[in-house]
Amino acid sequence: MYGGSSVSAGRRALLGAGAGAAAAAFFGGSGRAFAEIEALERAIAEFGGEAGMAGGRGPLSLTLPRIAENGNSVALSFSVESPMTAEDHIESVVILAPENPYVRIATFHFTPMSGTAKAATRMRLARTQDVIALARTGDGRRYRAQERVEVTIGGCGG
Amino acid sequence: MAARVRAKIPESVTVGEVFTIRTLVSHRMESGLREHADGRLVPRDIINRFEATFEGERVFAVDIEPGIAANPFLEFTARIEKAGTLVLSWTDDAGEVTTYTQGIALA
Numbered sequence A: 001m002y003g004g005s006s007v008s009a010g011r012r013a014l015l016g017a018g019a020g021a022a023a024a025a026f027f028g029g030s031g032r033a034f035a036e037i038e039a040l041e042r043a044i045a046e047f048g049g050e051a052g053m054a055g056g057r058g059p060l061s062l063t064l065p066r067i068a069e070n071g072n073s074v075a076l077s078f079s080v081e082s083p084m085t086a087e088d089h090i091e092s093v094v095i096l097a098p099e100n101p102y103v104r105i106a107t108f109h110f111t112p113m114s115g116t117a118k119a120a121t122r123m124r125l126a127r128t129q130d131v132i133a134l135a136r137t138g139d140g141r142r143y144r145a146q147e148r149v150e151v152t153i154g155g156c157g158g
Numbered sequence B: 001m002a003a004r005v006r007a008k009i010p011e012s013v014t015v016g017e018v019f020t021i022r023t024l025v026s027h028r029m030e031s032g033l034r035e036h037a038d039g040r041l042v043p044r045d046i047i048n049r050f051e052a053t054f055e056g057e058r059v060f061a062v063d064i065e066p067g068i069a070a071n072p073f074l075e076f077t078a079r080i081e082k083a084g085t086l087v088l089s090w091t092d093d094a095g096e097v098t099t100y101t102q103g104i105a106l107a
Helices: A004-016 A021-027 A040-046
Strands: A060-063 A074-080 A090-096 A104-110 A117-123 A129-137 A142-151 B005-008 B018-025 B047-054 B057-064 B073-079 B084-092 B097-106
Touching: A040 A090, A060 A129, A060 A142, A074 A090, A074 A129, A074 A142, A090 A117, A104 A117, A117 B057, B005 B084, B005 B097, B018 B047, B018 B084, B047 B073, B057 B073
Parallel strands: none
Antiparallel strands: A060 A074, A074 A117, A090 A104, A090 A129, A104 B057, A117 B073, A129 A142, B005 B018, B018 B073, B047 B057, B047 B084, B084 B097
16 A cells, blocks of 8 residues: 555654654654555656656746644645646646645645646655655646755744 | 635736735644553544635645645645635534635726
């Protein structure tokens, strides 16, 4: 169901390290098995796979802080340059956090009435990782960008 | 759910102008992986979908997962060609929908 060993290693690091402890609380800190954790591979496959993303980030840009003091709430924004016409527009963008218990963070759906393929939100980060954005157009062109975010211990005792 | 929602939407825009909408909804966004002190899991309870429609047509939507932070914040843009009503809706795991409606005039 999911990449067993890599997820276990990630979880051990999550439990052992102090970093992101507050965010880790939201994702569970016991020995429970993450039976329903999505694998990164499955999330990418569900978005249409890696094929066709050789062009890299193309018009897609992803913005995240280099360092997140608090993994509970990390500001994220992205923008995909596009005419956003009926014939040529970005249809969806998915944000993935490979080291989170649930890899898929959100899927954003756009139409020409969106005006732009831009959005901002706040996400949870269980630990330091590369956050990935995948974008696709109505006619199947796909792009990928990623940004590394370091999650530190926030507040006192850091 | 009866969540508290806040939205910042312009009251009037010019035809075809891209404008920004900011929204905030109060919600704990329980991931379902957190535990009570006694080890019992706190059940999952999140907002899982946001939609914005203008005069019935979809402008923007998000499929939201547990990795979105509590009190979900969403900012996005829109572009309209006529005056009308914008409807924002948030749906939670129980299927309850909270909506926020505002008219937008043409300047």
